Amino acid sequence: MALDILIIDDEDDIRDLIAGILEDEGYQTRQAHDADSGLNEIARRRPSLVFLDIWMQGSRLDGLQLLDEFQSQHPDMPVVMISGHGNVETAVSAIRRGAYDYIEKPFKVDRLLLITQRAMEAARLKNEVADLRERSSKTVELVGNSPAMQGVRGVIEKSAPTNSRIFISGSSGTGKGLSARLIHQKSTRADSPFVEINCSLYSPDEVGVVLFGRETREKTGILRTEVGALEKAHGGTLYLSEVATLPAQAQQALLRTLVESKFNRVGGAVAVPIDVRIISSSSQNVGPLIESGQFRSDLFHRLSIVPLQLTPLKERREDIPPLVSTFIDQVCRLHNLRSMSVGEDAVAVLQAQDWPGNARQLRNSIERLLILVKDQAPADGVITAALLPPDIGEVLPTVGDSDSSAHLMSLPLRDAREVFERQYLMAQIERFGGNISKTAEFVGMERSALHRKIKSLGL
Numbered sequence: 522m523a524l525d526i527l528i529i530d531d532e533d534d535i536r537d538l539i540a541g542i543l544e545d546e547g548y549q550t551r552q553a554h555d556a557d558s559g560l561n562e563i564a565r566r567r568p569s570l571v572f573l574d575i576w577m578q579g580s581r582l583d584g585l586q587l588l589d590e591f592q593s594q595h596p597d598m599p600v601v602m603i604s605g606h607g608n609v610e611t612a613v614s615a616i617r618r619g620a621y622d623y624i625e626k627p628f629k630v631d632r633l634l635l636i637t638q639r640a641m642e643a644a645r646l647k648n649e650v651a652d653l654r655e656r657s658s659k660t661v662e663l664v665g666n667s668p669a670m671q672g673v674r675g676v677i678e679k680s681a682p683t684n685s686r687i688f689i690s691g692s693s694g695t696g697k698g699l700s701a702r703l704i705h706q707k708s709t710r711a712d713s714p715f716v717e718i719n720c721s722l723y724s725p726d727e728v729g730v731v732l733f734g735r736e737t738r739e740k741t742g743i744l745r746t747e748v749g750a751l752e753k754a755h756g757g758t759l760y761l762s763e764v765a766t767l768p769a770q771a772q773q774a775l776l777r778t779l780v781e782s783k784f785n786r787v788g789g790a791v792a793v794p795i796d797v798r799i800i801s802s803s804s805q806n807v808g809p810l811i812e813s814g815q816f817r818s819d820l821f822h823r824l825s826i827v828p829l830q831l832t833p834l835k836e837r838r839e840d841i842p843p844l845v846s847t848f849i850d851q852v853c854r855l856h857n858l859r860s861m862s863v864g865e866d867a868v869a870v871l872q873a874q875d876w877p878g879n880a881r882q883l884r885n886s887i888e889r890l891l892i893l894v895k896d897q898a899p900a901d902g903v904i905t906a907a908l909l910p911p912d913i914g915e916v917l918p919t920v921g922d923s924d925s926s927a928h929l930m931s932l933p934l935r936d937a938r939e940v941f942e943r944q945y946l947m948a949q950i951e952r953f954g955g956n957i958s959k960t961a962e963f964v965g966m967e968r969s970a971l972h973r974k975i976k977s978l979g980l
Contacts, residue, residue, distance in 0.1 A: 524548055524549065524569040524570070524641060524756070525548075525549045525550075525551065525566070525568045525569050525570075525755070525756070526543055526548050526549065526550050526551070526568055526569060526570045526571070526572065526637070527550070527551045527552075527553065527559065527562055527563065527568040527570070527571045527572070528540055528550060528551070528552050528553070528571075528572045529552075529553045529554075529555075529556075529558075529559040529562075529571065529572065529573045529574060529577070529584075529587070530552075530554070530572070530573075530574040530577070530603055531554055531555060531574060531576075531577040531578050531579065531580065532574075533554075535574070535603070535626070536552045536554070537552075539572055539633065540552060542630055542633055542634070543633075543634075543637065546634060546637075548637070551568065554577075555577055555579060555580035555581070556577065556580045556581050556582035556583075556586070556587045556590075557580075557581055559571075559573070559587060560587075560590065560743070560744055561744070563591075563594075563595070563598075563746065564736065564744050564746045564789075564791070565791060565793055565794075566752060566755060566793050566794060566795070567595055567598060567746075567748055567752055567755075568598070569599075569641060569644070569756075570598075570599050570600075570601065570637065570640050570641060570644070571591065571598060571599070571600045571601070572600075572601050572603055572624075573587060573588060573591075573600050573601070573602055573603060573620075574602075574603040575602055575603065575604055575605070575611055575612060575615065576605065584602060584603075584615070585611070585614075585615055585618065588600055588602070588615055588618055588619060588620055589618065590743070591619075592618065592619040594745055594746060595748070596619070597644070597647065597648075598644075599621040599640040599641070599643065599644045600619070600620045600621060601620065601621055601622050601623065601624060601636055601637075601640055602615045602616075602620045602622075602623040602624075603623070603624060603626065603628075604623045604624065604625050604626065605625070605626045609623075609625065612625075621636075621640045621643065622636050622639070622640065624636055645712070648714065662703070663677075663696065663699065663700065663703065664840065664843050664844050664847045665837060665839070665840025665843055665844060666839070666840070666843070667832075667837035667839050667840045668837075669832035669836065669837045670832075670837060670840055673700065673829065673831060673832075676827065676829050677700065677703055677704055677707065677829070678707070680704065680827045680829075681703070681704045681705075681706075681707035681708045682707065682708060682709060683708075683827075684708075684709075684798050685826040685827045686779075686798065686799050686800065686801070686823065686824050686825070686826045686827070687701075687704060687800045687801075687825075687826070687827045687828075687829055688800075688801050688802065688803075688821070688824050688825030688826075688827070688828050688829065689701060689800065689801070689802035689803075689829045689830075689831065690802070690803060690807070690828065690829070690830050690831065691802070691804065691830065691831030691832070691833075692804055692831075692833055692877075692879060693804045693878060693879065693881070694834075694878045694879030694880055694881030694882055695831040695832070695833060695834070695879045695880065696831055696879075696880055697762065697802040697804070697831060698717065698760065698762060698802075700829065700831065701717070701758075701760040701762075701800045701802065702715060702717075702760070704758070704800055705757070705758040705760075705798075705800070708758065708798070710756065710757045710758055710798060713756040713757030713758070714753060714754050714755070714756065714757035714758070715754070715757055715758050715760065716750050716753045716754040716757070716758070716759050716760065717760040717762065718731060718732065718750045718759070718760070718761055718762065719762040719763055720761055720762065720763045720764055720766050720767050720771075721762075721763040721766040725768040725770070725771070728767060728768065728771050729770065729771055729774065729787050730747065730749060730787050731749060731750060732749050732750050732751055732771060732774075732775070733749045733751060733774060733778075733784050733785065733786050733787055734746060734747050734748050734749030734751075734752055734786040734787065734789075734793075735747040735749070735786055735787040735788055735789075736786045736787070736788045736789035736790075737788060746786065746789075747786075749786065751778065751784060751793075751795055751797055752793060752795065754797045755795055755796060755797060756796055756797075757797065757798070758797070758798045758799075758800060759797050759798070759799050759800070760799075760800045760801070760802075761799060761800070761801040761802070762801075762802050763802070763803055763804065763805075764801040764802065764803055764824065765803040765805050765807050765810055765815075765816050767816075769817075772816070772817050772820050773817070775820060776817060776819060776820045776823065778795065779799070779820075779823045779824075780823075782794065782795055782796065783795055799824065801824045801825075807821055833876075833879055834876045834879040834880055834883065835874075835875045835876055835877075838872045841868070841871055841872045841883065842868050842872070844880055844883060844884075845863050845868060845871060845883070845887060846862070846863075848883065848884045848887040848888070849861060849862065849863065849887060849891065851884075852884075852887060852888045852891050853891065856888075856891070856892065858891055858892075858895055859895075859898065859902065860902060861891060861894075861898060861902045861903070861904055862902060862903050862904070863903070863904050864903045864904060864905045864906070866905055866906040867904055867905055867906045867908070867909055869906070870906045870909055871883070886910075889910070890904065890908075890909065890910060893910065894908055939978065942974070942978060943978045943979075943980065946960075946964070946971075946974065946975065946978065946980060947980060949963060949964055950975075950980070957971060957972065957975075
């Protein structure tokens with residue numbers, strides 16, 4: 522997507538010259554001739570980069586004062602100062618006040634383009650660093666080869682390169698956010714911002730500002746803008762998690778934005794043009810919400826051009842072993858733990874769970890497990906079912922604490938039955954103090970048959 526650059530200079534020929542050079546390189550440009558027109562342009566939509574003249578005749582604020590305004594309102598927006606002869610020291614001072622760099626008049630084309638490229642790259646890297654910190658413990662790929670997961674990958678591969686809006690359905694923890702990020706990474710907008718908002722975290726009074734931003738005009742006449750998620754995602758992707766929780770007013774404003782490709786900030790009078798791909802999701806069944814009037818059907822149909830359904834983990838248990846391996850690698854790196862693995866018997870127990878919290882719950886359980894066993898980890902680094910916490914291992918059908926019972930889930934039925942019978946009868950014989958008659962009566966066997974069973978099991 523073309524990057525948006527604002528040029529603020531009181532000289533028409535300078536603005537036109539810079540704009541022409543940048544547009545030849547594929548950038549989009551806007552122009553302003555003084556402080557107020559510059560502030561208005563930024564209020565209309567925040568640019569990716571600003572070229573700002575230090576001295577502007579007839580302007581209410583000079584370049585340094587305007588730079589201070591930018592720093593207070595948009596500290597992450599890169600600003601390059603335009604310096605004339607004799608005011609290089611002022612330009613250096615501007616860098617100390619937050620400007621990215623400066624360029625002197627008359628300037629060389631190569632230096633202009635180099636500074637532009639570096640400023641854009643610095644801003645992108647800063648955003649990426651923040652993004653990587655947030656995602657440091659999350660997987661970057663969909664894990665699993667079940668038919669359901671292969672179907673999800675197929676939809677993502679086909680739809681990601683388009684600009685179609687995608688609506689992701691699935692219960693909590695199935696990977697809706699991860700799928701949205703993968704769609705962005707595989708799209709033509711991959712080098713542009715990816716902004717994620719969980720709509721359920723904000724009150725009806727807050728969500729409008731979070732999405733659309735806000736405008737306030739001070740008594741001095743200065744227009745202050747607060748950038749919302751839509752504007753931050755300009756040129757990129759906005760992921761609206763739990764979109765079905767939006768209040769009616771926000772739904773209406775979002776629908777208007779989808780139709781007109783522009784929006785008004787809260788308190789703003791001028792529409793902000795926007796180019797954003799929207800991916801949305803919900804862990805609720807949207808159908809009943811539409812029928813009850815809680816969610817607009819026209820908004821849903823515009824958001825769900827491409828529907829993507831994620832399957833609960835209990836319906837694709839074959840994906841649990843690769844997920845366990847992935848989560849172990851992540852957690853060991855995150856907490857600087859020695860490398861470990863989960864034995865086949867423990868994996869069998871994990872596969873027997875329903876995991877109502879899906880992959881998120883599984884990952885949390887793996888993290889807790891690794892932290893709990895780190896000081897008593899087996900020498901071979903293999904975690905068996907015997908080491909699983911009670912709330913996980915409770916699905917293991919055992920009546921004892923021996924090693925053989927811990928492996929019950931990994932045994933064929935015939936062998937598992939023999940293990941169970943041996944432990945069951947041992948427990949009942951001990952319960953009745955070795956009295957075979959009382960034991961036989963309780964377990965519902967003839968005394969002679971019980972004797973034969975005890976002998977066959979080697980008890």
